[in-house]
Amino acid sequence: MTDQDQALGRQKAKAPTIFDVAKQAGVSIKTVSRVVNAEINVRESTREKVVAAINDLNYRPNTAARVLSGKRFYVIGLIYENPNEFSYVQKVLNGALKACEAGGYTLLLLPLTLPNPDLIQDVRRFVSQSRLDGVVLPAPIGDFISIQRLLTDLDIPFARISPRMPLADELSIHCNDEQASFDVTQFLIDQGHQGLGFIKGDPIHAATAHRFEGYLRALKANSIEYHGEYVQDGQFSFESGRSATRALLDLRSPPSAIIASNDDMAAGTIFEARERGLRIPEDLSVVGFDDTPIASRIWPPLTTVRQPIVEMAEALTGLLIQKLRGDPDDSAERSFACHVVTRASTGPRLIN
Amino acid sequence: MTDQDQALGRQKAKAPTIFDVAKQAGVSIKTVSRVVNAEINVRESTREKVVAAINDLNYRPNTAARVLSGKRFYVIGLIYENPNEFSYVQKVLNGALKACEAGGYTLLLLPLTLPNPDLIQDVRRFVSQSRLDGVVLPAPIGDFISIQRLLTDLDIPFARISPRMPLADELSIHCNDEQASFDVTQFLIDQGHQGLGFIKGDPIHAATAHRFEGYLRALKANSIEYHGEYVQDGQFSFESGRSATRALLDLRSPPSAIIASNDDMAAGTIFEARERGLRIPEDLSVVGFDDTPIASRIWPPLTTVRQPIVEMAEALTGLLIQKLRGDPDDSAERSFACHVVTRASTGPRLIN
DNA sequence: TCTGCATCTGACAACGCTGTCATTATTCCA
DNA sequence: TGGAATAATGACAGCGTTGTCAGATGCAGA
CATH class of the missing domain: 3.40.50.2300 (Response regulator)
Structure with a gap:
C-alpha cells in the first residue's frame, strides 16, 4: 500500500484498469490494449506515452477480463506422469514455470498415475475445465497417441519433450x-x-x-x-x-x-x-x-x-507460447547436448 | 472451426452459459447463480429444477466471468522452497492439488530459491499478479515472519504446514x-x-x-x-x-x-x-x-x-478452501502421526 | 379476508478487457 | 496539389458471472 493510498483513507488499493492508463496517457482504451498486446499500427510516440503511463501506474491487465473478452485463456497445462522419483518432473516443472512467468502465462498441472484406464477422460476434463490454450507433454506422456489425438481434435496445440517420433510441423525438443x-x-x-x-x-x-x-x-x-x-x-x-x-x-x-x-x-x-x-x-x-x-x-x-532438462522445458514452453501468440517461429535451438558427469563409480579396468 | 464444420452446421460446441440453464429451468439467471453458489433462500422445488437443468446441460460456471464479476478468484497459491531434494515438495504438491481439484480451485506455484534478497517482492508480485484467494505455506516458508506479515497486510488467508509456532486462530497442521x-x-x-x-x-x-x-x-x-x-x-x-x-x-x-x-x-x-x-x-x-x-x-x-505429508497437505488445503468459502470450521484432525519404517540400516548392537 | 413480515425471485448494472467497425490522420503518387 | 490508399485511433458492444435492490410471493395471525 502506497503513501497515497494511506492519505486517501487507506482504501484497499484497487488495481489500476485500462481506463486509468488510457486517461493518463490521453488515448482511448483500445490504444492501450493495442500497446499491451504488441499489436501493429500504433505510432511510436503514442506507444511511448502509453508505456510510460503503464509503468507509472504499475498497470497489469486483468487476466479474467482478458479471458472473458477474448478467446484466449493465457493458461498452459503440464500433463505428467507422477512418479516416485520426481526429479525429472521437477526440472520440467521449473523450466515450464519460468517460461510461463516470462510470457505472462499461468501453468496448470495434471499429474497422472499410470496405468490409468480413465486417462483420456481425465485429460479431457482437465483441458476443457481448465480452459487451456496449450499443453506441454513431457516423456512419456507425449508418446500417448490417444492424448495427441484428443488434443488435435480439440484443436489445442501441444509441445512435446523428447518425443519418440517427432510429428511433422510439431513443437518438440530433445537432447541427443x-x-x-x-x-x-x-x-x-x-x-x-x-x-x-x-x-x-x-x-x-x-x-x-x-x-x-x-x-x-x-x-x-x-x-x-x-x-x-x-x-x-x-x-x-x-x-x-x-x-x-x-x-x-x-x-x-x-x-x-x-x-x-x-x-x-x-x-x-x-x-x-x-x-x-x-x-x-x-x-x-x-x-x-x-x-x-x-x-x-x-x-x-x-x-x-x-x-539440461530445465533449459529444454523452458525453451519448449517458450516456443509454445510464441506459437499461441501467433509470433513468427524464431527457430530456436531444438536439440540440446547432454554431457557425462564423472564421479567415483567408474574407474579403470583392473586386470586380475 | 473448419469449413466443413460450418457447412454441417456443426458449430464448435459452445459451453452452455447461465442463460441456457435459466431458460431450461424456467427461472432467472440470478436464481441459477444462487443454486450454483449454494446460497440460501431458494425454494427446494426451484433448486431441483435448476439442478436438473445444470446436469442436463452439463453446465460449468465460467471461472473468468466469476472472477471478473465477484471478488473471489478461486485460486490458491503454493509457495515453496525449491530444493534439490524435491520429495517433500512433491508430496505437498500432490496433496494440495487433490484438495484444490475437489474444491474447484486452481493451484498456482511459486518456487523460491533461498536465500533470496527479493523474497518479499517476489511473493507480493505473485500474490497480487495471480490474484490469489489464499496461500498454502509448507515448512520452512511458513516460518518467514515477513511473508506472514505481507499476507496479513494484504488480507490474504494462509495455511501453514508444520509451523514452528502456531498462531492463534490460524490454519495449520503438523505431525508429531x-x-x-x-x-x-x-x-x-x-x-x-x-x-x-x-x-x-x-x-x-x-x-x-x-x-x-x-x-x-x-x-x-x-x-x-x-x-x-x-x-x-x-x-x-x-x-x-x-x-x-x-x-x-x-x-x-x-x-x-x-x-x-x-x-x-x-x-x-x-x-x-x-x-x-x-x-x-x-x-x-x-x-x-x-x-x-x-x-x-x-x-x-x-x-x-x-x-503422511500428502494427507497433511490435502487436509490443510481443504481447510483453507473451507475458510475461503466461509463454511463453518469442521475442526478436522490437525495432527497426524508419523511412524517408523524399519529397513536394513539398523540392527542389534553387537558386543565386541 | 386482510395486513405485515419473512421468504423468494428477478432486472439490471457492473467487472475490465478485446473484437469489430467506423472515423480520422497521414502518406504516397500522379 | 488532389485524391486514393494506408496507417492510426476511437466508440461501443459484448464476454458470463455476481451484487444490489426492487418486486413478487407465501404465510401467520388478527
Whole structure:
C-alpha cells in the first residue's frame, strides 16, 4: 500500500484498469490494449506515452477480463506422469514455470498415475475445465497417441519433450541421448573395459531405444563384439536394475562395467553388487543416466549423464507460447547436448 | 472451426452459459447463480429444477466471468522452497492439488530459491499478479515472519504446514515429530544401543528442534546419560550429514548408532561410514527421517520415519478452501502421526 | 379476508478487457 | 496539389458471472 493510498483513507488499493492508463496517457482504451498486446499500427510516440503511463501506474491487465473478452485463456497445462522419483518432473516443472512467468502465462498441472484406464477422460476434463490454450507433454506422456489425438481434435496445440517420433510441423525438443550414450560407453572403453553390460530402460520411453543405440554404436566403433547376454531389460526402476544386475553378474564371464539407462537402475546395480561383496569401481564400474539427486547421494557417487532438462522445458514452453501468440517461429535451438558427469563409480579396468 | 464444420452446421460446441440453464429451468439467471453458489433462500422445488437443468446441460460456471464479476478468484497459491531434494515438495504438491481439484480451485506455484534478497517482492508480485484467494505455506516458508506479515497486510488467508509456532486462530497442521523421534530412538535403545549419535537438521525448520527433543526424552526415559559430543549440527544436506558423521566417528568412543534428522544426512552418514570401512548395521546402525526416495535406494536401505505429508497437505488445503468459502470450521484432525519404517540400516548392537 | 413480515425471485448494472467497425490522420503518387 | 490508399485511433458492444435492490410471493395471525 502506497503513501497515497494511506492519505486517501487507506482504501484497499484497487488495481489500476485500462481506463486509468488510457486517461493518463490521453488515448482511448483500445490504444492501450493495442500497446499491451504488441499489436501493429500504433505510432511510436503514442506507444511511448502509453508505456510510460503503464509503468507509472504499475498497470497489469486483468487476466479474467482478458479471458472473458477474448478467446484466449493465457493458461498452459503440464500433463505428467507422477512418479516416485520426481526429479525429472521437477526440472520440467521449473523450466515450464519460468517460461510461463516470462510470457505472462499461468501453468496448470495434471499429474497422472499410470496405468490409468480413465486417462483420456481425465485429460479431457482437465483441458476443457481448465480452459487451456496449450499443453506441454513431457516423456512419456507425449508418446500417448490417444492424448495427441484428443488434443488435435480439440484443436489445442501441444509441445512435446523428447518425443519418440517427432510429428511433422510439431513443437518438440530433445537432447541427443544416442550421442550421450555413445560418449559414456566410449568413456568406459577408454578406461579399458571390454565387457560392457547394458541395462535397458522402460520401452515406453523413447530414450530407452536411443540409449541402447548409442551403446551399440560405441561397441561397433571400437570393434568390440556384441554379446546379447550383456544386455538386459529394465523398467527404469530400482528393483529392475537390481534384477538385471543379478542376471549380468551371474554370467559365466560377467561384465567389468555396467551401463544402466537411468540412475535409479544404477542404484539398483550398486545395491546388488554390494550384496555380493563386490567393490566399486575396483570390481565393477557403474554408470547411470540423468544425474538425479540420488546419483550424488549413494556410495560411491555415480558417474552419469546429465541432460539440461530445465533449459529444454523452458525453451519448449517458450516456443509454445510464441506459437499461441501467433509470433513468427524464431527457430530456436531444438536439440540440446547432454554431457557425462564423472564421479567415483567408474574407474579403470583392473586386470586380475 | 473448419469449413466443413460450418457447412454441417456443426458449430464448435459452445459451453452452455447461465442463460441456457435459466431458460431450461424456467427461472432467472440470478436464481441459477444462487443454486450454483449454494446460497440460501431458494425454494427446494426451484433448486431441483435448476439442478436438473445444470446436469442436463452439463453446465460449468465460467471461472473468468466469476472472477471478473465477484471478488473471489478461486485460486490458491503454493509457495515453496525449491530444493534439490524435491520429495517433500512433491508430496505437498500432490496433496494440495487433490484438495484444490475437489474444491474447484486452481493451484498456482511459486518456487523460491533461498536465500533470496527479493523474497518479499517476489511473493507480493505473485500474490497480487495471480490474484490469489489464499496461500498454502509448507515448512520452512511458513516460518518467514515477513511473508506472514505481507499476507496479513494484504488480507490474504494462509495455511501453514508444520509451523514452528502456531498462531492463534490460524490454519495449520503438523505431525508429531517429537514423538516420532522418541519412537525411533527407543527403537534403537531396544536393540541394545546406548551410544546414540544425533545429527540435528537446519534450525530454520521447526522439525529440527522437535526431533531433538524426542531424542532427549527417550534418553531420559531410559536413564541414558546425555553426552553433548554425541550431538552434531547439520543442515539437512548430504554433505552436512557426512561431516557431522566424521566428527561422531572420530570420537574416542564413537556411537554405535546414529540418528540423522533427515534421510539426506543419513545418506551422508552411510557414505562416510563406508569410506571408513564400517559395516552397516553390524558396526553402525543408521536411521533417517522422512522416507524420501533415497531411503529405499541406498545400500543398505534406510530405517526412517515416514510422515503422511500428502494427507497433511490435502487436509490443510481443504481447510483453507473451507475458510475461503466461509463454511463453518469442521475442526478436522490437525495432527497426524508419523511412524517408523524399519529397513536394513539398523540392527542389534553387537558386543565386541 | 386482510395486513405485515419473512421468504423468494428477478432486472439490471457492473467487472475490465478485446473484437469489430467506423472515423480520422497521414502518406504516397500522379 | 488532389485524391486514393494506408496507417492510426476511437466508440461501443459484448464476454458470463455476481451484487444490489426492487418486486413478487407465501404465510401467520388478527
